[in-house]
Amino acid sequence: MHNGQPETTLIKLGQPEKDTWSLCRDEDGLPEVRPAIVPLSVWQQHIDETDLAPWLPSDTELSPALAEELTKAPLVAIDFPAFTDGRGYTLARLLRERYGFTSEIRAIGDVLVDQLFYMTRCGFDALALREDQHLDDALRALGAFSVSYQPGVDIKEAMFERRLREAT
Amino acid sequence: MYRYDTYDQTLVDERVAQFRDQMDRYLAGRLSEEEFRPLRLQNGLYIQRHAPMLRIAIPYGMLSSKQLRTLADVTRRYDRGYGHFTTRQNLQLNWPKLEDVPEILAELAKVQMHAIQTSGNCIRNTTSDQFAGIAKDEVEDPRPWCELIRQWSTLHPEFAYLPRKFKIAVTGADHDRAAIQVHDIGVRLWHNDKGELRARVLAGGGLGRTPMIGDVVREDLPWQHLLTYLEACVRVYNQFGRRDNKFKARIKILVKALGIEEYRRRVEEEWSHLKDGPQTLTQAAVEAAKAHFPEPNRREVSEAAIAAYEQLRQNDRAFARFVTNNVTDHVVPGYKAVTLSLKRREHAPGDVTADQMDAIADLADVFSFGEMRVTHEQNLVLSDVPVDEIQALWDKLQELGMANPTVGTLSDIICCPGGDYCSLANAVSIPIAQAIQERFEDLDFLYDLGPLDLNISGCMNACGHHHVGNIGILGVDKKGEEYYQVSLGGNSRDDASLGKILGPSFYREDVPTVIDKVLQVYVEQRHDDEHFLDTYRRIGIKPFKERVYA
Numbered sequence: 001m002h003n004g005q006p007e008t009t010l011i012k013l014g015q016p017e018k019d020t021w022s023l024c025r026d027e028d029g030l031p032e033v034r035p036a037i038v039p040l041s042v043w044q045q046h047i048d049e050t051d052l053a054p055w056l057p058s059d060t061e062l063s064p065a066l067a068e069e070l071t072k073a074p075l076v077a078i079d080f081p082a083f084t085d086g087r088g089y090t091l092a093r094l095l096r097e098r099y100g101f102t103s104e105i106r107a108i109g110d111v112l113v114d115q116l117f118y119m120t121r122c123g124f125d126a127l128a129l130r131e132d133q134h135l136d137d138a139l140r141a142l143g144a145f146s147v148s149y150q151p152g153v154d155i156k157e158a159m160f161e162r163r164l165r166e167a168t
Numbered sequence: 169m170y171r172y173d174t175y176d177q178t179l180v181d182e183r184v185a186q187f188r189d190q191m192d193r194y195l196a197g198r199l200s201e202e203e204f205r206p207l208r209l210q211n212g213l214y215i216q217r218h219a220p221m222l223r224i225a226i227p228y229g230m231l232s233s234k235q236l237r238t239l240a241d242v243t244r245r246y247d248r249g250y251g252h253f254t255t256r257q258n259l260q261l262n263w264p265k266l267e268d269v270p271e272i273l274a275e276l277a278k279v280q281m282h283a284i285q286t287s288g289n290c291i292r293n294t295t296s297d298q299f300a301g302i303a304k305d306e307v308e309d310p311r312p313w314c315e316l317i318r319q320w321s322t323l324h325p326e327f328a329y330l331p332r333k334f335k336i337a338v339t340g341a342d343h344d345r346a347a348i349q350v351h352d353i354g355v356r357l358w359h360n361d362k363g364e365l366r367a368r369v370l371a372g373g374g375l376g377r378t379p380m381i382g383d384v385v386r387e388d389l390p391w392q393h394l395l396t397y398l399e400a401c402v403r404v405y406n407q408f409g410r411r412d413n414k415f416k417a418r419i420k421i422l423v424k425a426l427g428i429e430e431y432r433r434r435v436e437e438e439w440s441h442l443k444d445g446p447q448t449l450t451q452a453a454v455e456a457a458k459a460h461f462p463e464p465n466r467r468e469v470s471e472a473a474i475a476a477y478e479q480l481r482q483n484d485r486a487f488a489r490f491v492t493n494n495v496t497d498h499v500v501p502g503y504k505a506v507t508l509s510l511k512r513r514e515h516a517p518g519d520v521t522a523d524q525m526d527a528i529a530d531l532a533d534v535f536s537f538g539e540m541r542v543t544h545e546q547n548l549v550l551s552d553v554p555v556d557e558i559q560a561l562w563d564k565l566q567e568l569g570m571a572n573p574t575v576g577t578l579s580d581i582i583c584c585p586g587g588d589y590c591s592l593a594n595a596v597s598i599p600i601a602q603a604i605q606e607r608f609e610d611l612d613f614l615y616d617l618g619p620l621d622l623n624i625s626g627c628m629n630a631c632g633h634h635h636v637g638n639i640g641i642l643g644v645d646k647k648g649e650e651y652y653q654v655s656l657g658g659n660s661r662d663d664a665s666l667g668k669i670l671g672p673s674f675y676r677e678d679v680p681t682v683i684d685k686v687l688q689v690y691v692e693q694r695h696d697d698e699h700f701l702d703t704y705r706r707i708g709i710k711p712f713k714e715r716v717y718a
Contacts, residue, residue, distance in 0.1 A: 061407075084206060084289070086329025090406050093326055098441055114190060114207055121325035134198060137189075144186045147175045149319040151446040152326075158395075158446055159175060159319060160453040167456075 009129035058087040067099035075104035096123035123153035188270040212283030223286040228296040228314040229257035233529035240525035253518040291321035298543040308340035308357040312457035331409035332417035349664035372423030375630035383428040400439035469502025473556035489573040509572040518546030586626030593626030595643025595650035607680040636660035
């Protein structure tokens with residue numbers, strides 16, 4: 001890559017990290033390389049294999065039954081087929097806030113520098129950058145804002161509540 | 169009006185820094201055109217026909233004299249010395265340089281302004297009633313609620329990549345001056361018979377290609393739940409709105425496809441999880457928001473002064489005309505709201521020069537506590553003028569050319585920038601407005617016609633709100649030629665309705681004559697005290713059609 005950064009485009013918990021998982025988009029058969037992130041339907045047939053994890057398409061309807069199933073996964077990836085597709089943000093929030101999912105949620109696909117701040121706020125803790133993205137831009141973008149008005153997965157308090165708390 | 173604290177200021181300053189970084193990466197080739205597009209749009213920056221266009225947010229239309237002076241300064245230094253007030257209470261610069269925009273945003277941030285989410289597929293600037301806080305028919309001042317919505321929607325992490333743009337309008341009055349029925353979400357604040365504040369939430373209204381009137385999702389939402397409920401409404405849209413076709417991506421298409429019952433069911437299901445969550449409003453939070461909108465320090469206006477004002481109105485016909493059309497009653501006796509008409513033949517509707525901005529800022533300081541409001545009809549309002557100063561203000565406005573006593577008349581045209589500026593437009597719109605204003609200049613005739621909304625859009629995106637004009641004019645392109653389609657019967661107010669197309673479209677030069685024929689039919693057929701819309705609704709489109717196409 002550039003600037004002597006490690007050869008990775010994964011950011012985990014705000015830090016660059018070597019990615020040990022391979023990504024398989026093929027619906028037919030199992031990848032030989034493990035651990036691997038595989039389509040949801042493939043994973044569902046091999047749910048007990050701990051070196052497999054599912055990725056969800058952006059149009060996934062997250063039912064309670066599916067959310068329950070996903071608790072067995074070592075990580076859940078959410079796909080961004082295009083950076084303009086905002087459904088993944090809602091999926092991540094639902095997984096974290098409604099279903100209490102605590103393992104890694106990883107953004108895959110069209111993951112660009114300027115989405116990372118929002119993704120983090122919605123509960124993504126692993127960001128698999130699209131290959132052409134610059135890591136130093138990405139790390140800078142993560143800290144673009146030091147304040148937010150809305151509660152999210154990161155901050156539980158709305159700004160209006162914070163102001164009231166600090167005023168007393 | 170709302171004043172930033174350090175958190176608001178930090179956020180806006182960080183937004184400027186972020187955009188500066190994005191612009192640098194774009195200019196350095198590290199961001200593609202396509203990837204930069206949503207980033208610049210969410211900072212109000214369009215690439216237009218002649219130049220970039222920058223849309224600056226004026227949250228729910230509230231503007232201070234200090235801010236307006238900065239806007240004047242910005243238009244002089246970075247543009248061509250004028251700006252354009254839009255139908256969504258914002259201000260557009262038509263000629264900024266692309267690379268100057270981060271610097272412009274930094275200048276705006278110094279006076280607590282920004283261009284955040286004035287464009288793009290996100291929640292846009294929330295709009296409201298220009299007479300908020302002073303209207304006689306108001307039950308609840310919508311501005312604190314708009315501010316709470318502004319903060320909730322600003323950089324909302326989940327809703328920056330919606331299927332399409334998303335517009336929210338709020339009213340707290342008996343009469344709707346915010347056109348809430350033609351917004352993605354409309355909110356009406358009202359009191360139930362126990363005096364408790366409730367919100368009626370509408371969804372799925374909108375203009376554009378497929379105009380629709382919004383449906384009621386929830387009639388009686390307790391105020392505490394406003395933000396969580398809006399979050400549920402937008403979340404359902406984010407998940408299920410169409411993304412395959414941008415012309416079918418607005419929430420109105422989703423609501424229509426699902427039916428309001430099913431949309432409501434999904435929203436209520438979603439909300440059942442969000443209800444009572446961390447965005448639930450408390451009395452203290454609402455009081456804190458309301459504290460930003462205090463009553464100004466109004467002086468006592470004597471009975472004698474009020475009597476003298478009424479006397480002047482009796483004696484001076486020109487003053488009386490101005491008062492009747494441009495002065496609005498105020499909840500406080502002795503005070504009035506004065507509308508400054510930005511509809512003058514020598515300027516495009518809504519256009520104001522830098523020098524005029526400075527002059528208006530001075531007038532706001534002298535006559536109305538340094539504040540003004542932008543209306544969705546593209547005029548400005550000084551909301552707190554004592555009656556014994558209205559004559560002095562009127563004199564100043566005449567010098568400025570903003571005393572045209574035509575607010576609410578045929579001449580008070582709503583008009584988009586059109587093909588002269590906008591790359592989307594099929595046809596020009598400003599010259600049409602000017603031709604109509606020229607043709608119908610006679611004040612007595614305008615007054616005789618009574619209240620009449622004439623709205624012009626240069627394309628079906630409907631920025632000029634032609635669907636809800638009593639008379640609507642739409643520019644269309646047929647094989648590279650500009651034509652104009654006329655519709656009748658639209659209305660954005662309480663009993664909102666969409667106009668019906670009169671028939672085949674017209675050449676540009678024929679439009680004033682067509683309007684003249686439409687008006688003739690009204691004048692001949694109206695009953696006493698019937699407004700244009702009433703007559704149209706009684707007699708239907710046929711008599712108009714017969715006259716125009718005879």
